[in-house]
Amino acid sequence: MFVNTDQYTKYIRLWLITMIILIVSIVGVGGLTRLTDSGLSITAWELFSGIFPPFNIEKWNFYFDEYKKIPEYKILNFNMTLEEFKVIFYWEWGHRILARIIGLMSIIPLIIIFLRFKKNLFFEKKYYLVFLLVCFQGFIGWFMVSSGLVENTDVSHYRLASHLSIAFLILSLVFWFLLQNLEIKKNTQKINFFFLSVFLFFLIIQIILGAFLAGLDGGLIYNTWPDMNGQFIPSDIDKTDLIKISSSNDPTVIQFYHRFIAYIIILFLVTLNYFHYTKGIDFNNITVLNIAVAIQIILGIITLVTGVEIKYASIHQLGSILVLLSFLFIYYKNTN
Template identity: 60%
Template structure:
């Protein structure tokens, strides 16, 4: 039976690009859910229920009474009224509803592709990895939320960083597939893969530290730049504290490391630009990455100086997507293989 491969490629491109945009929206909504402290407003996973929001007072009172049982309400939001609760509830509800839609939008087209285009020239089962990772992301999302329901006033910043990192990994994987399917031209003169991977690790480390900082509300302290209230190192910890067991739970140290990693990253990006010029590569291939880095640095500083205003903090988080995807283009063009 003859099946038109062109139709498969056309539908696949549309699906991947739309899914890519949906994941960006998910990251944005998830970030705002975190920034508005809304993530613990729904205290049950509700894997197959909770599709509709509360429709009457009894249902609203039930959700509110469940929220009153957790430490965040008892220690931070005690006295919150029902109308105030509805605001944070709808942020988390929107995040979960969008997650359900993304799951369906991933699985249904994959199922149709498997039925209709299995025997086309370009068909591949590799795209099922996207669905697997999105399902895993759902489990990790609940694993994160559960950490703030019993003993803690908030979710674990470690689990928060895993949740964000996996979302960005899924986004990058989809973007790599998009570059593949559009047959983006590769570099003729290759750069050092070890050096490129080193910079990628620095970017990943910076994103993880940013997630730690968000989870610890660490942006609310040391709201000055380039100094930290007059010094290079935070004055509320001793230098020896940087190597103790509480390193990754100390907001002051995490903010210091986040700043220092940014400086280190900028240094190696300057070297990367030098290699582009030395190897006579088209400078357009790195200019978007340079712009992304500069915008991200600017947004980071503005977020800090503003005392973490939600609009700037949200843009700063989305800026990490711009940085990652612009760098993925460089990695892709330097690679010899397709996924």
């Protein structure tokens, strides 16, 4: 029989909660970095350097001169002053500092816990997967930034979507580990696993479409709801465009699908509520998801009709976290 299990569980729980807070924070900061067009302000990876911001004018001029070499400055921001550059620099620098903190927090506490409990408790190696994914995320982050440094004025929306998706994957994994750690009681009456898996699939697709839309600045067009400038399918695309792979580069198509998937998610949510009612499952299990989806829909509409006003767009992105985690809670309770 293991000893100090309660202490071990407590420390792991504290670590998992800390990681969730940090990951949610970096998603928020990352979204604001994107919305303020700050992501290309630091043109080198600086894996081990760049911990501190510039402290003198020579260093500021160095970073600014490097920024002047990329297409974003030459084509879009050629009138930018050094003071304006400092604003976007600090957004990206803050994003990278937070990423470094997450990297350290994903491994150092685990090593400490391992050293403390290795003699009397089996240490679950699954937690190291979080560290590996965080390292991979760092590489993908630079891979994304590099796509906007040579020929383009912005990063690839495919790489942006990959970067955000991995962040959500890490967050979901940590949240799942936390549910296991808390020993959340499973439902005795189960909801169909295939149904829940399809629901989860549409949630993931919706998050990816949202990233595509952000990367293509697709929220700046068709700022009406529920129609797209008076039509269900806008006139500048036809039905064949909706099934072309090349249309993944078309912001109109992406916005249409982002709207359409939202309606599908609503139908799934109504069905999920029906299952809870007919099976007699406690509605407390689904209340947070209902509220999260309702708020997310309202925020999405407001973000659209305001032409992607930063404060609404940022909250809308964070809202997707609440939707995903509240659904994962239901998903977990219906697993064996």
